[in-house]
Amino acid sequence: MWRAGGVSPLMRRAGSGVVRMSESETQHKLHQLFDIAAAMSLAVDCRLNAEPEMSAFLTAVKEHPAEREFVVRLFLDTFSNQTRFRAPPTDLLMYCMSDLRWEEIREFALTQRNQDIQGHRVPCYGIWADILESFSDGWREKYFTDFTR
Numbered sequence: 001m002w003r004a005g006g007v008s009p010l011m012r013r014a015g016s017g018v019v020r021m022s023e024s025e026t027q028h029k030l031h032q033l034f035d036i037a038a039a040m041s042l043a044v045d046c047r048l049n050a051e052p053e054m055s056a057f058l059t060a061v062k063e064h065p066a067e068r069e070f071v072v073r074l075f076l077d078t079f080s081n082q083t084r085f086r087a088p089p090t091d092l093l094m095y096c097m098s099d100l101r102w103e104e105i106r107e108f109a110l111t112q113r114n115q116d117i118q119g120h121r122v123p124c125y126g127i128w129a130d131i132l133e134s135f136s137d138g139w140r141e142k143y144f145t146d147f148t149r
Contacts (some may be wrong), residue, residue: 027070033057038089047091051144054095061096064129072104079112090127094134095144101135
């Protein structure tokens with residue numbers, strides 16, 4: 001029987017951490033890097049201070065293109081009520097989308113912005129416009145020093 005403080009039957013030990021049974025080793029590593037980059041991006045006063053962690057996550061994502069659906073889910077889950085973060089890590093999202101430009105994320109931001117406008121008659125939450133702007137050429141150069149080169 002599983003006890004508090006133990007490993008849930010839905011988890012297994014992997015290396016030094018605990019992995020959800022539904023996650024592969026690659027997904028577990030991506031999840032760890034995501035959590036580190038997201039937490040750092042939310043903890044700093046200046047987004048530049050989180051760039052090394054965000055760059056490490058982006059590099060890992062680009063090394064594992066087959067995990068795109070998994071990474072999209074990591075991002076979108078941070079906008080749900082079930083998230084463990086105090087706020088969605090939008091700086092991390094924008095940093096990654098300035099390079100990846102995944103249509104699923106763009107469509108999500110467009111839908112949220114349109115619902116915002118429909119519900120309030122004006123866009124109340126500028127974050128949707130900010131996310132959409134990150135898909136533009138030159139966004140990263142405008143806001144970040146590029147540690148990826």
